[in-house]
Amino acid sequence: MGINLSKRLPAIAAGAALSILAGSAMTLAANITRDTSRQAFDTAISGKKVAWVPLWMGVLESEWTGIMKDQFGQYGISLVTRDPNFNNDAQLQAVSQLIDEKPDVLIVQNNSTTLLAKELKRASDAGIYVVQMNMASNYVGDAYVGVDYTQAGHQVADELIKQCGGGKTSGEVALILGEATAAPSIEGLKAITDGLKKDPTVKIVSSQPGDWDANKANQIATTVLQQYPKLCAIHGFWGPMAAGAAQAVKNAGRQGDVKVFAISDGQMGDCDLVEQGLFTKALSNRADVQGITLVNAVLSLLQGKDKPGDKHLFYFTNNYWIESAKDRGYCYKVDKAK
Amino acid sequence: MTQLQERVLRPSLLKAVADPILQRQWMDTAVPVMVLVAVSIALAATIPDYFGAANVQQILRGFAPPAFVAIAMGWVIFAGGIDLSVGAVFAVANFVALMTYGVLALPFWAALGIVLLVGATIGAANGLLIAYVKTRPFLTTIVMLIILRACYEKLVAAYTSDIANVNMEGAVWDALGGGRFAGIPVSFLCLLVCGVLAHLYITRCRGGMHMMAVGSSRKAARHAGISVPQVIFKAYVVSAVLASIAGFLYAARQNSVGSGTGLNWEINALSAVVLGGNSLAGGRGSIARTLIGALTIFLLVNGLVQIGVHGSLTSTLVGGILLCAVGFNVQWVKHRSQRARQRAKPVADLLPAPDAG
Numbered sequence: 001m002g003i004n005l006s007k008r009l010p011a012i013a014a015g016a017a018l019s020i021l022a023g024s025a026m027t028l029a030a031n032i033t034r035d036t037s038r039q040a041f042d043t044a045i046s047g048k049k050v051a052w053v054p055l056w057m058g059v060l061e062s063e064w065t066g067i068m069k070d071q072f073g074q075y076g077i078s079l080v081t082r083d084p085n086f087n088n089d090a091q092l093q094a095v096s097q098l099i100d101e102k103p104d105v106l107i108v109q110n111n112s113t114t115l116l117a118k119e120l121k122r123a124s125d126a127g128i129y130v131v132q133m134n135m136a137s138n139y140v141g142d143a144y145v146g147v148d149y150t151q152a153g154h155q156v157a158d159e160l161i162k163q164c165g166g167g168k169t170s171g172e173v174a175l176i177l178g179e180a181t182a183a184p185s186i187e188g189l190k191a192i193t194d195g196l197k198k199d200p201t202v203k204i205v206s207s208q209p210g211d212w213d214a215n216k217a218n219q220i221a222t223t224v225l226q227q228y229p230k231l232c233a234i235h236g237f238w239g240p241m242a243a244g245a246a247q248a249v250k251n252a253g254r255q256g257d258v259k260v261f262a263i264s265d266g267q268m269g270d271c272d273l274v275e276q277g278l279f280t281k282a283l284s285n286r287a288d289v290q291g292i293t294l295v296n297a298v299l300s301l302l303q304g305k306d307k308p309g310d311k312h313l314f315y316f317t318n319n320y321w322i323e324s325a326k327d328r329g330y331c332y333k334v335d336k337a338k
Numbered sequence: 339m340t341q342l343q344e345r346v347l348r349p350s351l352l353k354a355v356a357d358p359i360l361q362r363q364w365m366d367t368a369v370p371v372m373v374l375v376a377v378s379i380a381l382a383a384t385i386p387d388y389f390g391a392a393n394v395q396q397i398l399r400g401f402a403p404p405a406f407v408a409i410a411m412g413w414v415i416f417a418g419g420i421d422l423s424v425g426a427v428f429a430v431a432n433f434v435a436l437m438t439y440g441v442l443a444l445p446f447w448a449a450l451g452i453v454l455l456v457g458a459t460i461g462a463a464n465g466l467l468i469a470y471v472k473t474r475p476f477l478t479t480i481v482m483l484i485i486l487r488a489c490y491e492k493l494v495a496a497y498t499s500d501i502a503n504v505n506m507e508g509a510v511w512d513a514l515g516g517g518r519f520a521g522i523p524v525s526f527l528c529l530l531v532c533g534v535l536a537h538l539y540i541t542r543c544r545g546g547m548h549m550m551a552v553g554s555s556r557k558a559a560r561h562a563g564i565s566v567p568q569v570i571f572k573a574y575v576v577s578a579v580l581a582s583i584a585g586f587l588y589a590a591r592q593n594s595v596g597s598g599t600g601l602n603w604e605i606n607a608l609s610a611v612v613l614g615g616n617s618l619a620g621g622r623g624s625i626a627r628t629l630i631g632a633l634t635i636f637l638l639v640n641g642l643v644q645i646g647v648h649g650s651l652t653s654t655l656v657g658g659i660l661l662c663a664v665g666f667n668v669q670w671v672k673h674r675s676q677r678a679r680q681r682a683k684p685v686a687d688l689l690p691a692p693d694a695g
Contacts, residue, residue: 056649085649087639088596093400094643100392113502114594118516138502180498181596209495211597 044303046076051103053094054133055111055212057083059240060265060287063332064133067291075299086212088115095119105129105298110137112181124309129301133294136183140312143297147285148316149184152263153191155283155319156235157198163233163259163280165199170230172205176217176245178237180209188237188263202232210236214244221248231258239264239273239282246278264322264331265290271331274322282322288332290317366622369670370615370630373663377634381641388641395523399516399591401636402525403428404606406584408632409536409625410577411607416540417573418553418620419468419475422604424581426486427460429600431585433493436595440506441497450586457582458575460486465574469567483604494595506593515590525587532583537625549573554621609660610635612667635660 050072054061065081072079080103084090088111095116098106106128110116117139120130130141164171175192177185189207196202206224210217221234225248234249236242242262249258255277264270264282273279293315300313320330381388407424414421431453439449464482467473494501517524540546551559552569560566585600614631616623638659642652 081646082643083646083649083652084643085652086598087649088592088594088598089400089404090639090643090649092592093396093640096396096400097393097644100396112594112596115592115596117593138505179597180495181502181594186499186502209491209498209597 041303045299048077048105048302049080049103050077050105050107050298051080051082051098051101052107053082053084053091053098054109055091055135056085057081059267059334061109063265063287063334064291064294067288068295071292071295072298077298077302086111088112092116092119095123099123099126099128102126103128105131105301107131107133107294107298108137109133110135110183111179113138113183113186114181127308129298129308131294131297131301134184134290142301142306142308142311143313143315145294145297145315146290146317147184147263147319149187150191151316152283152285152319153188154195155321156188156261156263157192157195159261159281159283159321160192160196160233160235161199161202165202167201169232170228171199171201171203172228172231173202173233173235174206174221174224174228174231175204176208176210176220176234176236176242178210178212178241180211184237184263185209192235205231210241210244212238212241214241214247216244217241218244218248221245222252225249225252225254225258233259233261233280235261237263239267239270239279242279242282243269243273246273250278263319266331268331268333271322271325271328274327275325279322283319284322284327284330285317285319286330286332293317366615367624367627367630369666370613370627370634373613374630374634374637377637377641381637385641385644388644391521395518395521397637397640398526399523400640401633402523402529403584403588403591404603404610404636405529405629405632406532406580406587407603408607408610408628409533410580410584411604412611412614412616412623412625412628413536413577413580414475414573415611415616415618415620416553416623417549417570418556419570419573420479420608420618421464421574421577422476422479423460423464423482423486424577424607425600425603425605426483426490427457427578427581428585428588428603429490430460430486431457431582432589432599433490433497433585433595435586435589436501436504436506436593437493437497439508439511439589440504440593441500446508446510453582453586454579457578457585460582461575461578462571464578465571468574469570490600491597494597498595501595511590514587515593525591528583528587532580533625533629540625545569545572550621552621553619606635607632609663613660613663615667615670618667 050068052065052068057065068079080098082094082098084094091111092115095106095108096119099119099122106123108116108120110132113136117137120137120139120141123130124141131143131145132141134146136144160173164173175189177189179185193204196204205228208220210220217236221244224234225231234245236245239262242260246260249255249260259280260278262270262279262282264284265287266284270279270282270284274282297313297315320327322330387393407428410424411421434456435449435453438444438452439446444452460482464479467478468475513524515525519527540550548559548564548569551562551564552566556566610632611623611628612618612631613634614623614627614629616627635656638656639652642655
């Protein structure tokens with residue numbers, strides 16, 4: 001018995017220790033009530049300041065901004081916005097000045113992977129959480145919210161193969177990128193190029209930056225349609241820009257003959273273009289969902305114990321193909337009240 | 339005093355008081371300074387801590403590149419020309435700086451040398467055509483703008499991923515882009531040094547005086563024995579070199595190329611020259627006034643963005659203010675020349691009538 005006891009002693013001791021730990025954990029859990037946790041939430045977020053610098057205040061950015069205003073307003077978080085109107089210098093200055101104002105969170109939409117990199121690092125060093133919205137920088141911040149352009153690129157490549165591959169058409173496709181130095185252009189182009197390797201009959205004959213501008217996309221598409229009379233498809237990296245290319249296809253009298261694809265933020269105009277047959281398909285990443293995701297990412301950072309720069313979280317949003325009127329749910333209505 | 343008398347006398351009283359002040363030479367500088375002060379007061383009143391130390395540093399850091407481009411534009415305007423390619427030269431210089439220093443990893447000074455050489459070559463092309471082939475400056479430089487812009491876009495498209503993925507670092511490079519000396523951004527110190535040198539050249543050196551003389555009257559300058567083509571050629575070379583310095587500073591600050599880089603900068607530079615009260619006809623103006631004009635525009639754009647004004651409204655407001663400034667400038671010059679003629683009249687009357695025979 002004595003031998004048995006001495007053999008069992010370590011196990012008993014371990015069991016006792018575990019019971020004490022479990023007991024104290026239960027005591028702790030008992031101390032955390034819904035009231036106290038709610039108080040902790042309020043303390044963590046109330047009075048916090050979020051600064052937001054988009055590329056400009058277009059339809060997409062206004063959607064995100066409206067959701068943030070609405071949600072943050074309810075929690076007592078103040079939102080400061082700066083509209084650089086597609087001016088890189090103004091955006092850099094705005095970000096630099098905002099960092100000196102020491103907000104708790106800085107959200108940026110990068111039109112270039114390099115432009116804000118140094119300043120974002122400075123923000124992180126100054127104790128500001130950095131969130132990047134839909135367009136990433138070379139500096140990896142605390143959170144990225146938005147499209148996984150690698151996934152989206154592969155989805156587009158699969159669709160291009162489906163429509164133009166297998167030798168049934170010329171296999172010629174043209175890509176109209178956004179701003180050449182923006183992450184969606186760089187990552188998207190790489191993913192589409194990789195994805196198209198599955199079918200060597202599909203080849204990219206033109207890949208030019210349209211700078212998010214419908215007029216420029218229209219000019220590029222007009223030229224490409226003349227250069228490649230057997231062109232199978234044009235893919236634009238953003239709906240409102242690709243609308244210019246779709247118009248060029250229509251003007252050339254080749255609607256239906258040349259397929260037009262676009263990555264869309266889900267603006268209602270893109271759904272309209274699909275229904276009108278100007279877009280063959282659009283891949284919506286739903287800005288309304290992205291807006292909510294952005295708010296949640298900010299709330300998570302403010303409630304967490306991590307210091308700025310400690311973690312690099314990703315909140316990828318899903319993409320949905322819009323093919324017909326039945327997919328209208330993937331487009332969002334602009335709420336004028338926001 | 340009757341109402342009629344009041345109406346008649348009041349304007350003449352105003353004229354009697356205002357005219358002697360308006361005729362002063364220093365009024366040329368006082369008016370742009372007053373505009374700058376008015377803009378500054380408005381911003382200081384609207385934005386809390388706008389002129390706090392941290393914000394002033396940011397303003398000065400961002401100001402150097404557009405200020406250099408404004409001086410580049412002013413330089414050829416002083417010589418009686420115009421250079422609409424300054425924005426495109428700036429963009430090309432920015433690209434060459436990033437390629438040489440970042441992608442090709444050349445030493446800092448080699449990269450700077452190449453950038454300045456590229457700028458000087460473009461300026462020489464402009465200068466040769468305008469000074470020696472006698473092409474029109476407006477058309478020549480606008481064609482140069484189109485050519486350079488097209489080259490820039492092709493190059494950016496070809497080397498985007500190289501530039502986007504390179505990590506540019508280095509002691510001098512970082513100091514130029516974001517460093518400070520005695521609390522003042524290094525890029526602004528560069529601007530100060532170059533600005534003072536340019537001012538001394540224009541006001542104290544023979545070459546600068548020749549340039550202003552050519553801008554004032556080519557005919558008179560030629561009669562005075564000045565080699566007009568040589569002066570014009572040099573002015574375009576210096577202008578392009580100044581624009582390429584701006585491109586280099588911009589590259590060190592931003593480490594990025596974009597489709598909008600340098601786009602419409604020639605318009606802002608031209609506006610800065612006008613807003614500074616310099617004569618678009620040439621021969622009259624100063625570096626300081628050009629910088630005052632450039633700073634006014636820079637603060638306006640910067641301030642409106644910071645207030646949170648919608649971007650498109652910012653462009654419209656700046657455009658409207660510039661339009662007023664240009665209108666005022668024209669009226670101002672017209673008024674001065676009218677008064678000058680009136681003052682000169684009695685002297686002219688004293689001269690003997692031209693001999694008919």
